[in-house]
Amino acid sequence: MTTHVFHRTPERPAIATRARGIEITDAEGKTYIDSSGGAAVSCIGHGDPRVVEAIAKQAATVEYAHTGAFTSEPAEALAERLCRSTTLPLDKVFIVGSGSEAVETAVKMARGYHLARGDEGRHRVIARRQSYHGNTLGALARGGHVARRTPFLPMMPEALLVDPCFAYRHALPGETPEAYGLRAADSLEAEILRLGPDTVSAFLAETVVGATTGAVPPVPGYFRRIREICDRYGILMISDEVMCGVNRCGPFFAIEEDGAAPDIVTLGKGMGGGYQPIAAAMCTAAVHDAYSDAGRSFVNGHTYMAHPVACAAALAVQDVIRDDGLAARVAPMGEKLRQRLESRFGNHPNVGDIRGRGLFQAIEIVADRDDKTPFAASDGMAGRIFDACRDLGLLVYPGSGTVDGIRGDHLLVAPPYNVTEAQIDTIVARLGDGVDAGLAQVGR
Numbered sequence: 001m002t003t004h005v006f007h008r009t010p011e012r013p014a015i016a017t018r019a020r021g022i023e024i025t026d027a028e029g030k031t032y033i034d035s036s037g038g039a040a041v042s043c044i045g046h047g048d049p050r051v052v053e054a055i056a057k058q059a060a061t062v063e064y065a066h067t068g069a070f071t072s073e074p075a076e077a078l079a080e081r082l083c084r085s086t087t088l089p090l091d092k093v094f095i096v097g098s099g100s101e102a103v104e105t106a107v108k109m110a111r112g113y114h115l116a117r118g119d120e121g122r123h124r125v126i127a128r129r130q131s132y133h134g135n136t137l138g139a140l141a142r143g144g145h146v147a148r149r150t151p152f153l154p155m156m157p158e159a160l161l162v163d164p165c166f167a168y169r170h171a172l173p174g175e176t177p178e179a180y181g182l183r184a185a186d187s188l189e190a191e192i193l194r195l196g197p198d199t200v201s202a203f204l205a206e207t208v209v210g211a212t213t214g215a216v217p218p219v220p221g222y223f224r225r226i227r228e229i230c231d232r233y234g235i236l237m238i239s240d241e242v243m244c245g246v247n248r249c250g251p252f253f254a255i256e257e258d259g260a261a262p263d264i265v266t267l268g269k270g271m272g273g274g275y276q277p278i279a280a281a282m283c284t285a286a287v288h289d290a291y292s293d294a295g296r297s298f299v300n301g302h303t304y305m306a307h308p309v310a311c312a313a314a315l316a317v318q319d320v321i322r323d324d325g326l327a328a329r330v331a332p333m334g335e336k337l338r339q340r341l342e343s344r345f346g347n348h349p350n351v352g353d354i355r356g357r358g359l360f361q362a363i364e365i366v367a368d369r370d371d372k373t374p375f376a377a378s379d380g381m382a383g384r385i386f387d388a389c390r391d392l393g394l395l396v397y398p399g400s401g402t403v404d405g406i407r408g409d410h411l412l413v414a415p416p417y418n419v420t421e422a423q424i425d426t427i428v429a430r431l432g433d434g435v436d437a438g439l440a441q442v443g444r
């Protein structure tokens with residue numbers, strides 16, 4: 001069949017024709033368990049009639065009104081809901097259409113904050129070598145996703161990237177997690193001093209790393225130290241929770257568990273649960289008030305920002321999370337998922353690490369479990385296993401990141417918060433078969 005859609009891959013993917021609950025069916029009639037909601041997007045499952053109704057109602061009321069002249073009822077209600085949902089002192093919400101836009105917004109918001117305070121020299125954003133912050137050139141420039149950056153390197157400003165917090169690969173033998181966390185965080189201070197503190201605007205980091213290395217949580221104390229360093233040099237701390245936020249790890253924002261309150265937080269995927277494209281950057285009153293105290297506007301706009309239908313959908317998704325008690329399910333169901341992964345892969349010779357928080361879990365595939373040797377890029381392990389799982393009727397989110405020259409293959413499992421125990425059993429059983437089938441293709 002010919003196609004006029006410019007697909008990312010040379011082959012046209014399957015056509016999705018129906019999505020309900022945790023399942024997606026294609027045009028051939030094959031049904032898959034969507035165990036990761038794409039890239040951890042689907043948080044309440046597909047096809048919830050309450051969200052569909054909210055979308056239809058808003059589309060029939062005000063489908064669009066430009067933000068130059070109007071706000072909308074769903075945008076106001078959604079922003080209020082988000083501020084109430086987190087225990088962090090975040091007070092204002094800038095609503096956009098994608099995670100990349102949210103990150104662009106966050107780094108511009110930080111720059112505008114310093115300008116409003118007369119700190120004109122502060123423009124640099126420091127991020128980490130193990131990170132993905134989005135696909136637009138500005139967000140890509142701040143990330144450390146080697147494969148996604150490489151084709152566009154000549155088009156981007158130099159990235160200022162410090163050590164990641166990735167204990168599996170970087171903790172020294174005998175080093176405690178706490179000592180490792182402080183060592184990793186202190187690389188930020190060294191970079192600030194190298195650049196000159198008066199030139200640095202913000203530090204940007206995913207709380208639990210998603211796309212580059214797969215559900216890597218920080219070690220205890222790491223983000224507390226990051227907060228101290230940011231405070232010491234007047235630098236804003238931005239937490240990118242586009243993937244790990246909105247209860248994906250349990251608390252509304254994952255960083256709530258780490259004892260450090262960021263100045264700006266981005267959120268995306270779980271905000272609209274896939275029902276509409278929507279994301280946001282939230283900030284403290286102090287960041288916002290710097291603008292209002294100086295009588296300044298935030299020069300940053302997108303045609304479809306705070307789109308009323310998207311806001312209505314996201315509000316309905318947040319209603320479903322609240323009404324169905326889904327946030328409280330994440331920790332216990334995440335624990336069950338983790339236990340099943342441990343019992344299936346805990347002694348697997350090619351699974352080097354099982355990690356994550358809440359319903360955000362991953363396995364890392366290695367050639368040698370004992371010395372953590374990765375597979376060669378040419379083996380394409382993550383992709384192979386993804387394909388094998390898909391043939392078995394399971395969708396997972398594959399990734400292969402390179403940090404400091406060491407590559408890794410991982411598979412992410414991030415089911416909706418209403419996943420059942422029986423579904424978790426099926427997911428892990430199929431993933432186990434998919435991993436073994438992928439490995440068999442390379443003679444393992």
Ligand code: PMP
Pocket residue numbers: 039098099100101103132133134135206210211240241242243244268279
């Ligand atoms: N930040 C993080 C942490 C992400 O995981 C992603 C998407 N994977 C983005 C930003 C970019 O979001 P989007 O693809 O919606 O632009």
